[in-house]
Amino acid sequence: MAALDATWRVVWLGTARGDNDIDAAIALVRPELVAIDAPPGLPERRCCAERDCACARFGILRAVDRGIAAAGYRVYPSLQPPMVGLPLRGARLWARLDAAGVPVLEVFPGMTQDRLRLPRKQADLAGLERGCDGWACAGCRARGASRTTSWTP
Numbered sequence: 001m002a003a004l005d006a007t008w009r010v011v012w013l014g015t016a017r018g019d020n021d022i023d024a025a026i027a028l029v030r031p032e033l034v035a036i037d038a039p040p041g042l043p044e045r046r047c048c049a050e051r052d053c054a055c056a057r058f059g060i061l062r063a064v065d066r067g068i069a070a071a072g073y074r075v076y077p078s079l080q081p082p083m084v085g086l087p088l089r090g091a092r093l094w095a096r097l098d099a100a101g102v103p104v105l106e107v108f109p110g111m112t113q114d115r116l117r118l119p120r121k122q123a124d125l126a127g128l129e130r131g132c133d134g135w136a137c138a139g140c141r142a143r144g145a146s147r148t149t150s151w152t153p
C-alpha cells in the first residue's frame with residue numbers, strides 16, 4: 001500500500017495482509033481517494049462466478065476489459081480460473097470502503113507501466129524503480145517515506 005500526497009509524492013508505504021490491515025491503514029492515512037488493483041465486481045450480467053450457472057454465458061470479461069484488450073493491452077479476464085477470487089474480493093473491498101465514505105477507483109498498474117514505458121517488476125525490478133524515480137513517486141526512497149511491514153502495534 002502506498003499513500004501519495006497532493007503533489008503525488010509517496011509519503012507512506014505499508015503492507016496489508018488482510019482487511020484489518022487495510023482498515024488500519026485507512027484509519028491512519030485517512031485518504032481522500034483509494035485506488036485498488038482489483039475489479040469492483042463481476043463482469044456485466046454475471047450473478048456469480050460459478051462456471052455451471054446460467055450467467056456463465058455472459059463470459060469472463062468485463063466491458064472495460066474488452067476495451068483494454070481492443071486497445072492492445074494484455075488483460076487478465078476477471079473470472080479466469082486463477083483470478084476468480086479477485087473480483088469477489090474486490091467487490092467486498094469496494095463495498096467496505098464505500099460504506100466508510102471513501103471514494104474508490106480501479107487502477108491497472110501493469111497497463112500503466114506499459115503506457116509509461118516502464119518495465120514490469122518481474123522483468124526488471126531495478127529498471128522499474130529507476131523509472132519510477134522519474135515519475136510520480138520521485139523521491140520516495142530519497143525522502144525516506146515512512147515504511148512499515150506490519151500493522152502489529
Ligand SMILES: [Zn+2]
Nearest residue numbers: 047048053055
Ligand atoms: Zn451466476
